[in-house]
Amino acid sequence: MDARPAAVTDQEPQPAPPTGATGPDDAFHDISTRILEAVETVIDGKPDAARLALTVLLAQGHLLLEDVPGVGKTMLAKTLARTIDCTVNRIQFTPDLLPSDVTGVSIFDQDSRRFEFRPGPVFANIVIGDEINRASAKTQSALLECMEEHQVTVDGRTHVLGDPFMVVATQNPIEMEGTYPLPEAQRDRFMARISMGYPDARAEADMLESHQSVNPLEGIRAVAGVPDVIDMMRQVRSVHVSESVKHYTVAIGRATREHPRLRLGASPRSLLQLLRAAKASAALEGRDFVLPDDIAAMSDAVLAHRLLLDRKATSAGDTASAIVAEVLSRVPVARQTQRR
Amino acid sequence: MTSTLSRPASAPSAPPDSGAETRALRQADPWHWLVTGAVLLTVVAAASSLNGVVEPWTWFRPVTGTLVPVLLVMALVRTVRPGRVLPTLVGLVALVGTLSAQFLPRQSILGVVPGPGSRLEVRRLLAMAGETVVSEVAPVLADPGILLVICASLGAVAILVDLLSTSLRMPAASGLALIVVMIPAAIVKPAGVGMSAFVVTVLAFLLLLAAAQWRENRLAGAGGRPSSGFVGRSLIITAAALAVTVALPQLIPGFTSGAFPQGSRLNVWGTASGLNPVVTLGNDLRNPSGSGRITYSTNSDSPVYLRAVTLEDFSGRRWEPDQRINDREEGVARIGAERGAPETTTGQTIYTHIRTQSYASPWLLSPYAPESVIDLAGNWAWDPANLSIMATDGGSTAGQDYLVRSRSASLTKEGLADVRPSAGAAVPEVFSGLPADTPEIVLTTTDDVAGDLVDPYDKALAIQSYLRGPEFTYSLEAPVEGGYDGSGMGVMAEFLELKAGYCVHYAGTMAVMARAAGIPSRVAIGYTPGTATGDVEIGPGGLELEQFTVDSRNAHAWPELYFEGVGWVRFEPTPSRGVVPAYAQQAFVPGGTSADDSDALNPRGVTDAVEPTTPQTSEATDQDGPGGTGEPAVAPVLVAGLLVAALALVVLLPLGLRTLRTGSRRRSATATGTPVQEAATLAWAETSDAAADHGYAPEPTETPRSFERRLARDAGLDGGAADSLSRLRSGYEHAEYAEQADPSGPALHPVDGPKPGSVRTVARQRPVAQSWGDVDAVTAALRRGSPLSVRIRARLLPRSLWTRSGRTLR
Numbered sequence A: 001m002d003a004r005p006a007a008v009t010d011q012e013p014q015p016a017p018p019t020g021a022t023g024p025d026d027a028f029h030d031i032s033t034r035i036l037e038a039v040e041t042v043i044d045g046k047p048d049a050a051r052l053a054l055t056v057l058l059a060q061g062h063l064l065l066e067d068v069p070g071v072g073k074t075m076l077a078k079t080l081a082r083t084i085d086c087t088v089n090r091i092q093f094t095p096d097l098l099p100s101d102v103t104g105v106s107i108f109d110q111d112s113r114r115f116e117f118r119p120g121p122v123f124a125n126i127v128i129g130d131e132i133n134r135a136s137a138k139t140q141s142a143l144l145e146c147m148e149e150h151q152v153t154v155d156g157r158t159h160v161l162g163d164p165f166m167v168v169a170t171q172n173p174i175e176m177e178g179t180y181p182l183p184e185a186q187r188d189r190f191m192a193r194i195s196m197g198y199p200d201a202r203a204e205a206d207m208l209e210s211h212q213s214v215n216p217l218e219g220i221r222a223v224a225g226v227p228d229v230i231d232m233m234r235q236v237r238s239v240h241v242s243e244s245v246k247h248y249t250v251a252i253g254r255a256t257r258e259h260p261r262l263r264l265g266a267s268p269r270s271l272l273q274l275l276r277a278a279k280a281s282a283a284l285e286g287r288d289f290v291l292p293d294d295i296a297a298m299s300d301a302v303l304a305h306r307l308l309l310d311r312k313a314t315s316a317g318d319t320a321s322a323i324v325a326e327v328l329s330r331v332p333v334a335r336q337t338q339r340r
Numbered sequence B: 001m002t003s004t005l006s007r008p009a010s011a012p013s014a015p016p017d018s019g020a021e022t023r024a025l026r027q028a029d030p031w032h033w034l035v036t037g038a039v040l041l042t043v044v045a046a047a048s049s050l051n052g053v054v055e056p057w058t059w060f061r062p063v064t065g066t067l068v069p070v071l072l073v074m075a076l077v078r079t080v081r082p083g084r085v086l087p088t089l090v091g092l093v094a095l096v097g098t099l100s101a102q103f104l105p106r107q108s109i110l111g112v113v114p115g116p117g118s119r120l121e122v123r124r125l126l127a128m129a130g131e132t133v134v135s136e137v138a139p140v141l142a143d144p145g146i147l148l149v150i151c152a153s154l155g156a157v158a159i160l161v162d163l164l165s166t167s168l169r170m171p172a173a174s175g176l177a178l179i180v181v182m183i184p185a186a187i188v189k190p191a192g193v194g195m196s197a198f199v200v201t202v203l204a205f206l207l208l209l210a211a212a213q214w215r216e217n218r219l220a221g222a223g224g225r226p227s228s229g230f231v232g233r234s235l236i237i238t239a240a241a242l243a244v245t246v247a248l249p250q251l252i253p254g255f256t257s258g259a260f261p262q263g264s265r266l267n268v269w270g271t272a273s274g275l276n277p278v279v280t281l282g283n284d285l286r287n288p289s290g291s292g293r294i295t296y297s298t299n300s301d302s303p304v305y306l307r308a309v310t311l312e313d314f315s316g317r318r319w320e321p322d323q324r325i326n327d328r329e330e331g332v333a334r335i336g337a338e339r340g341a342p343e344t345t346t347g348q349t350i351y352t353h354i355r356t357q358s359y360a361s362p363w364l365l366s367p368y369a370p371e372s373v374i375d376l377a378g379n380w381a382w383d384p385a386n387l388s389i390m391a392t393d394g395g396s397t398a399g400q401d402y403l404v405r406s407r408s409a410s411l412t413k414e415g416l417a418d419v420r421p422s423a424g425a426a427v428p429e430v431f432s433g434l435p436a437d438t439p440e441i442v443l444t445t446t447d448d449v450a451g452d453l454v455d456p457y458d459k460a461l462a463i464q465s466y467l468r469g470p471e472f473t474y475s476l477e478a479p480v481e482g483g484y485d486g487s488g489m490g491v492m493a494e495f496l497e498l499k500a501g502y503c504v505h506y507a508g509t510m511a512v513m514a515r516a517a518g519i520p521s522r523v524a525i526g527y528t529p530g531t532a533t534g535d536v537e538i539g540p541g542g543l544e545l546e547q548f549t550v551d552s553r554n555a556h557a558w559p560e561l562y563f564e565g566v567g568w569v570r571f572e573p574t575p576s577r578g579v580v581p582a583y584a585q586q587a588f589v590p591g592g593t594s595a596d597d598s599d600a601l602n603p604r605g606v607t608d609a610v611e612p613t614t615p616q617t618s619e620a621t622d623q624d625g626p627g628g629t630g631e632p633a634v635a636p637v638l639v640a641g642l643l644v645a646a647l648a649l650v651v652l653l654p655l656g657l658r659t660l661r662t663g664s665r666r667r668s669a670t671a672t673g674t675p676v677q678e679a680a681t682l683a684w685a686e687t688s689d690a691a692a693d694h695g696y697a698p699e700p701t702e703t704p705r706s707f708e709r710r711l712a713r714d715a716g717l718d719g720g721a722a723d724s725l726s727r728l729r730s731g732y733e734h735a736e737y738a739e740q741a742d743p744s745g746p747a748l749h750p751v752d753g754p755k756p757g758s759v760r761t762v763a764r765q766r767p768v769a770q771s772w773g774d775v776d777a778v779t780a781a782l783r784r785g786s787p788l789s790v791r792i793r794a795r796l797l798p799r800s801l802w803t804r805s806g807r808t809l810r
Helices: A026-042 A047-058 A073-082 A099-103 A137-149 A201-213 A226-237 A243-257 A268-284 A292-306 A311-315 A320-330 B018-028 B032-050 B060-080 B085-103 B118-135 B144-167 B171-188 B195-220 B228-251 B277-286 B413-417 B440-450 B456-467 B489-498 B503-516 B615-622 B634-670 B676-693 B704-714 B719-737 B772-784 B788-796 B804-808
Strands: A063-066 A088-092 A104-109 A114-119 A126-130 A151-154 A157-160 A166-171 A192-194 A262-264 B294-298 B306-311 B347-355 B370-374 B380-382 B389-391 B401-409 B521-527 B531-538 B544-550 B555-563 B567-570
Touching: A026 A047, A026 A073, A026 A226, A047 A063, A047 A073, A047 A166, A047 A192, A047 A226, A047 A268, A063 A073, A073 A088, A073 A126, A073 A166, A099 A104, A099 A137, A099 A151, A104 A151, A114 A157, A137 A151, A137 A166, A192 A292, A226 A268, A243 A268, A243 A292, A243 A320, A243 B719, A268 A292, A292 A320, B032 B060, B032 B144, B032 B171, B032 B195, B060 B085, B060 B144, B085 B118, B085 B144, B118 B144, B144 B171, B144 B195, B171 B195, B171 B634, B294 B531, B347 B544, B413 B456, B440 B456, B440 B489, B440 B503, B456 B503, B456 B555, B489 B503, B503 B521, B503 B555, B634 B676, B634 B772, B634 B788, B676 B704, B676 B719, B676 B772, B676 B788, B704 B719, B719 B772, B772 B788
Parallel strands: A063 A166, A063 A192, A088 A126, A126 A166
Antiparallel strands: A104 A114, A151 A157, B294 B347, B294 B544, B306 B521, B347 B401, B370 B401, B380 B389, B521 B555, B531 B544, B555 B567
């Protein structure tokens, strides 16, 4: 006789026995909740942005915050950085900023009679690149290389960056004066791009009230350490991705490449980053597996800034986000059981 | 530079696209050929039940000639492009092509494309099939019309079975289509489908199931056990097949004894109907309820035989009335003289008022020889060759109330005895000729009986006396082998050997023997005088017309012999049936048992028209039951019941299939040992199907969560139903997307779907169980929230049967 219990009963639902599958643990949940709550105390009314920023951090990506000045981009980056007990540097990008101002320089030490490397602001766990599109392309490239390689090479010597390492860059819309738009290849280095948008009226009024007397950042205390974040990243990496979800992801990517109004679709790297972001999103939901919903939820943030619209679409006023939404409405959700 | 970037070509390392997937699937599934082969075998096996409905195996060549190309083409298309729609459409086209090639070769373009004239030819063939169905008893001859119907039907069944078994991968459900093939046999054949055909069909069906399961295992990549749903469906289908083969024949009176040679009581076209009444005559006689009641009132002094038609062409395997459409004369208000009739006749003018009620036939009943028929609805024409009256506009005798004026010739023994042998030129050859294949026994027997006699009257009396002699036994059941219930020269020869039969055999044999003795003859089909009701009505000229009633048990056949100068003369060779006319009675009958038949059959003391009471009539009288004369006919009720049952079967078929699927899923999901993932998938599939049935079909682009949200919102699910839906969705997500290493269940199981990005709604996992109760709860809530029309449609026409969601599981 088969001793295994019936999979489904005819009776009313009964609690299932506790199981021992691995997945995000309670600490993961507690820490992520505390980080998000802390961020929300400063960035009121923008839970999606705060959550996405944390998602990108846990997915070991970099975040591009794009919006008009004064909507809280830098504040979000700073707040996220302060909730974690880690090194944080901020770089204010200006047209005269040099690459060495970012990466660091080798200086000849008279005492030791040797060149010594003076690390630049990029040597931190979280680097806030403010108004990155105001710097020259050369300086931008220096930062972006660090983002990709997680290391800095100066005078033939390679210096490894810290772990975790995350760049949170802000930029103003390219229509603004005095900006150098990021090239497509370099935008591709950012896992996700979000637009903050204006807060709603209530949140804005609250902000006026709370920020009047004190700097809300001063009240932010670190709720997690670097080891905590590294452990959370490990847990995110272990989140399961089923074959059907992979097929769904691939189908979305191919749909963007074949889309008639796009000049450039999603790259394989972008799909990889989409999957990683979805894993982090699933972990934040308390799941150890990715759903198609995670892929769909992350698609706009991860894919839209990489897509290039053709002239017709641009002149018609189409946006990449609208096209991503359209693609999601057309791509069937793959199911394992259907192929069986 | 970025400005030069263009869309990259598909990289070799790109994930597999849908085309590649299709190709992979195609390469991975060559086993559909095996299933299609099994489909061919199964349909042919089921078609073997048609042996006995039509002449054995005459269907085999055209049917295989239809099925093989159709299924071959479907399998080929499926190899190139797997799917449901295209192979089915191509199969239908191939079916039309094969039917055209076989049945419309002259009207087809290139032999396979129906061309000009095809429509007319198809109509002609269908009309031929209709005539066969109406006028013949099983096994019918396999004429082109019948074969066209059989091939088209079986071709459609084969396409359906192949679609179900191969494309939809529901081979067990295809058994229902096979049952349809067996229904004609179950209804028409006395013994139902028959054990051999049933066993062969079941074995072939099991082979089909095995082939389909083998394919499933191959596709799944592992040799698994058949799912319980698979087995369950198969058992249900087998039970239904048993019901068809065993129960259905029981529903039709007459099958229960199994003693009848062949032919069913069931005649869906009405009582004693058809162009060929002779072939249903045996059935009418055996009908215990005496259906098709007819009343007539007459002023005749002698028993009135109501005659419908005559048989005179004795060639061919079955005798059929010759319609002689072109020779008929329209209008029956004034009927002329019959060919060969004497110029002057003496006798009584008889008025007969006939009410046919439910009796339906294209041949009009009238006493011989009719001179005028009035008050008749429809167009009728009379045949100068035999005075038969036939509807020419497709009408029938049903519900007619008409008056016939006829002349009954005054015949005497003396007058007939004076007739001398003649060359017989007064009547057409068809009344006097014998086919070349006339059996020897007929000729030798005639020679023995009448060889020494010279005058036709003496010969006729001798033959009649011989057949009425003690050697012959009246029996409705004696001939038990197939074919004997009909007519034809072979049957008459067999009758002379067996010396047992009923009126068709007696009359036919006497007619044949008369021709062998040189007397022109024909076989008349109609009714014996019947029973007097005691009522009298006033007819034309104040005549008193005495009323009689007849029903199917009075159906009769008798020979009419031609005497030159006298005309056609009725004889009565059948013992215990009918009335021997005074001029045909013989004092020196060998064995002399029937000389007083007229007394026994005398309805009024002076005429002979009552039911026979001799021991030899036991078969007829024993069958008189409560449904005898005066009772409403059973056959129409039975036919209506069967039609209603068939209609109900068709209407309820989707409901049945849907219920089968639900039951199968439920059993599988609640079975001990079923993995949690499979159970959750089954529960979700059932939920999705229930939603689809109620108008909320899941879209292919919807994730389980988005579908759940939409369903809960649109269907107004809340409270327990919404929780149940959430649990079902959650269980399915784990089955579909979570790692499958731990079959005992998910570790993390959020109850509520999160709103993406919402920090405060991030839910911690809490364990929940799968329960079929959740499926029931959601289904019940959907029903509650739907208007009546939707609920009815969901039950009777469940959309999930043909939507993609139904394919989430086998």
